[in-house]
Amino acid sequence: MGRDVNETLTGDFYTNHFAPGLSEDGDTLILNIGPQHPATHGVLRVIVELDGEYIRKSEPVLGYIHRMHEKMGEVKTYAQYLPNMGRVDYLHALAWNWAYVGAVEKLMGITLPPRAEYIRVITCELNRISSHLLWWGAYLLDLGGFTPILYGFADRERILDILQIVTGSRLTYCYFRFGGVAADVTDEFIALTRQFCRDFTRRLPMYRDLVTGNMILRGRCEEIGVLPPEMARRYGATGPVLRGSGVAYDVRRCEPYSVYDRLAFDIPTGQTGDAMDRYEVRMAEMAQSVAIIEQALEALPEGHILSPELPERLIPPKGEVYFAVEGARGKIGVYLLSDGTAKPYRLKLRSPSFSNLSLFAELAQGTLLADAVSIMGSLDLVIPEIDR
Amino acid sequence: MIAQLTAWLTHPLGHMIAALVAIMAFLGVNGLVLVYMERKVAGFIQRRPGPYEVGPQGLLQPLADAGKLISKQLTIPDGADKLMFWAAPVLSMAPVVICFLPIPFSPLLTGMDVNLGLLLILAFSGLNSLALCLAGWGSNNKYSLLGAARAVAQAVAYEIPLLLAVLAVAFQTGSLNLSVIAEEQSRGLLSWNVFTHPLAFFIFFVASVAETNRSPFDLPEAESELTAGFHTEYSGMGFGIFFLAEYSYMVIVCAVATALFLGGWDGPVLPGIWWFLAKVFGLIFVMMWFRWTFPRVRFDQLLNICWKWLIPLGLLNLVVTALMLKLVR
Numbered sequence: 001m002g003r004d005v006n007e008t009l010t011g012d013f014y015t016n017h018f019a020p021g022l023s024e025d026g027d028t029l030i031l032n033i034g035p036q037h038p039a040t041h042g043v044l045r046v047i048v049e050l051d052g053e054y055i056r057k058s059e060p061v062l063g064y065i066h067r068m069h070e071k072m073g074e075v076k077t078y079a080q081y082l083p084n085m086g087r088v089d090y091l092h093a094l095a096w097n098w099a100y101v102g103a104v105e106k107l108m109g110i111t112l113p114p115r116a117e118y119i120r121v122i123t124c125e126l127n128r129i130s131s132h133l134l135w136w137g138a139y140l141l142d143l144g145g146f147t148p149i150l151y152g153f154a155d156r157e158r159i160l161d162i163l164q165i166v167t168g169s170r171l172t173y174c175y176f177r178f179g180g181v182a183a184d185v186t187d188e189f190i191a192l193t194r195q196f197c198r199d200f201t202r203r204l205p206m207y208r209d210l211v212t213g214n215m216i217l218r219g220r221c222e223e224i225g226v227l228p229p230e231m232a233r234r235y236g237a238t239g240p241v242l243r244g245s246g247v248a249y250d251v252r253r254c255e256p257y258s259v260y261d262r263l264a265f266d267i268p269t270g271q272t273g274d275a276m277d278r279y280e281v282r283m284a285e286m287a288q289s290v291a292i293i294e295q296a297l298e299a300l301p302e303g304h305i306l307s308p309e310l311p312e313r314l315i316p317p318k319g320e321v322y323f324a325v326e327g328a329r330g331k332i333g334v335y336l337l338s339d340g341t342a343k344p345y346r347l348k349l350r351s352p353s354f355s356n357l358s359l360f361a362e363l364a365q366g367t368l369l370a371d372a373v374s375i376m377g378s379l380d381l382v383i384p385e386i387d388r
Numbered sequence: 389m390i391a392q393l394t395a396w397l398t399h400p401l402g403h404m405i406a407a408l409v410a411i412m413a414f415l416g417v418n419g420l421v422l423v424y425m426e427r428k429v430a431g432f433i434q435r436r437p438g439p440y441e442v443g444p445q446g447l448l449q450p451l452a453d454a455g456k457l458i459s460k461q462l463t464i465p466d467g468a469d470k471l472m473f474w475a476a477p478v479l480s481m482a483p484v485v486i487c488f489l490p491i492p493f494s495p496l497l498t499g500m501d502v503n504l505g506l507l508l509i510l511a512f513s514g515l516n517s518l519a520l521c522l523a524g525w526g527s528n529n530k531y532s533l534l535g536a537a538r539a540v541a542q543a544v545a546y547e548i549p550l551l552l553a554v555l556a557v558a559f560q561t562g563s564l565n566l567s568v569i570a571e572e573q574s575r576g577l578l579s580w581n582v583f584t585h586p587l588a589f590f591i592f593f594v595a596s597v598a599e600t601n602r603s604p605f606d607l608p609e610a611e612s613e614l615t616a617g618f619h620t621e622y623s624g625m626g627f628g629i630f631f632l633a634e635y636s637y638m639v640i641v642c643a644v645a646t647a648l649f650l651g652g653w654d655g656p657v658l659p660g661i662w663w664f665l666a667k668v669f670g671l672i673f674v675m676m677w678f679r680w681t682f683p684r685v686r687f688d689q690l691l692n693i694c695w696k697w698l699i700p701l702g703l704l705n706l707v708v709t710a711l712m713l714k715l716v717r
Binding site: 037050146368370 | 434611
């Protein structure tokens with residue numbers, strides 16, 4: 001018995017677009033997950049075709065939080081656009097800050113004073129830990145564990161307090177400037193960061209004992225959403241999603257920027273590429289970030305925090321530039337095309353969550369609904385970053 | 389006057405009516421106490437104070453919650469089956485009252501001393517899955533339907549290990565009367581069935597966590613997958629009654645576990661009723677501890693635990709119990 005599309009589906013454009021591939025026997029359930037659903041962590045919508053609780057086919061629908069960031073880049077001056085970057089990925093705002101100011105600096109050939117470079121590294125890595133902590137709590141929440149998010153938030157709160165001292169804000173930071181950073185770090189900042197690094201090194205083994213070793217958690221993550229490296233490459237996945245599949249690709253190491261080539265840190269990778277590997281990679285990355293922060297604090301030189309030879313008006317020369325940094329979710333890229341005026345001619349943002357989300361439809365096929373939630377959580381999606 | 393009252397109360401019918409009224413009052417208060425307890429336990433485990441704004445130490449918080457639920461509008465989704473939609477919460481709550489009747493709170497404080505008390509409880513608590521099924525079907529919501537399907541599959545599967553565990557104890561005592569079973573264990577700590585039937589106690593407790601849809605087996609209402617499962621569409625007291633029924637079932641399974649395995653009212657110094665309640669709420673605390681510690685299992689894992697572990701273990705336990713009894717007697 002064939003399914004009469006026009007008769008059974010009176011949905012919107014997306015549900016009708018979803019219809020052609022539906023199973024022939026018509027004995028399936030079409031479920032609309034989102035845009036308001038606890039598992040999507042924002043306004044993502046996923047249409048799934050369920051056979052019992054098995055997913056036959058799924059399709060993410062984007063655009064519910066599209067804010068035209070790229071277009072805004074073309075109508076604002078370089079400096080005016082800077083606060084937008086904290087809003088693209090609100091969890092790792094400093095990495096987006098860095099990608100944008102880095103692109104402009106590369107275009108104009110500005111070199112940074114070493115103190116600014118180290119401050120950028122310290123704050124960006126602190127921000128990475130806070131992002132991973134929130135992912136950790138939210139992922140456990142997806143799997144039905146309520147308590148870890150509050151433990152994660154207790155640690156995250158300390159990072160926010162520390163970053164508030166230098167940046168003045170707690171979430172949507174706008175701290176980096178073209179040629180440096182906005183404010184110098186204080187002694188209080190350094191003392192608190194050192195204290196945090198010491199305490200957090202002790203907290204991580206506790207999380208491992210309490211949560212990572214849990215039998216139920218392992219049952220929900222191991223062998224779930226196995227992502228082969230070639231598939232990850234095909235979709236352009238980056239960050240912990242790619243490293244979980246065993247590919248040691250990290251922009252900080254492969255295309256070193258700033259002073260990362262002077263700091264010693266490992267690139268944790270997984271073996272099988274399942275959700276547990278992605279989990280383990282992120283947990284190991286937090287420890288690596290702590291190591292980076294400790295080294296950077298040791299090496300923090302004296303000097304300027306803003307490049308002294310900055311021009312009074314920021315007008316880059318004609319040309320195009322691409323600059324990428326490693327965000328908490330993967331490779332963050334900014335492509336700039338300058339026509340020699342005060343505003344960019346074209347701005348393109350490459351967001352890791354967009355590529356990582358596009359994996360989902362193929363990865364979720366044939367899994368249980370609960371596994372799909374686990375897979376989606378393990379991809380660590382930030383929805384505003386997908387839509388930009 | 390007092391003689392009349394006593395005469396009326398000792399009459400079986402009068403006794404039962406008085407017991408039902410007392411049970412209803414107990415259920416209401418129990419709901420409030422458990423809401424407070426759950427929130428405080430959650431707060432303790434999550435290193436936060438829990439409710440503390442309303443009243444001293446937040447003691448009036450459950451009353452505020454209840455007031456909110458009662459004052460909310462009751463909405464019915466478009467296309468819902470009105471009769472089923474409203475019958476479901478009532479059907480979920482009604483058997484609870486009957487389930488409380490045969491529970492021996494103390495030697496004298498038993499609603500109705502029936503020979504088949506255990507069977508009565510098991511039979512009537514089975515009605516709950518029907519209520520969840522109606523709620524899921526009547527809501528005209530796909531999440532509710534999936535939740536209801538899960539609820540039925542889960543309840544049906546886990547009733548078997550529950551029965552197997554109970555049967556082992558019933559074999560030994562030779563009675564299905566909860567008062568008799570509790571009486572048998574009132575000869576001090578070592579006469580408690582938990583020491584003679586540790587495996588049965590374990591199976592019973594795991595199965596009862598699943599039967600009451602508590603985490604880590606709370607799949608029918610798994611909020612990260614099914615938003616709220618079978619009660620997605622319920623607002624106000626429609627949801628409130630499901631909530632109350634869930635807490636009441638927690639008390640029932642913990643009371644049955646206490647009477648079957650933990651010596652019922654047995655304990656030194658204090659009157660039996662306090663010991664009984666202490667053991668019941670101790671078990672409820674463990675269930676809350678589970679909820680705020682463990683992630684949720686997946687549905688096939690849930691059924692695997694039942695069919696591949698609990699049922700074979702329960703059967704084994706039953707056979708061993710039967711053999712031992714045959715050899716000893």
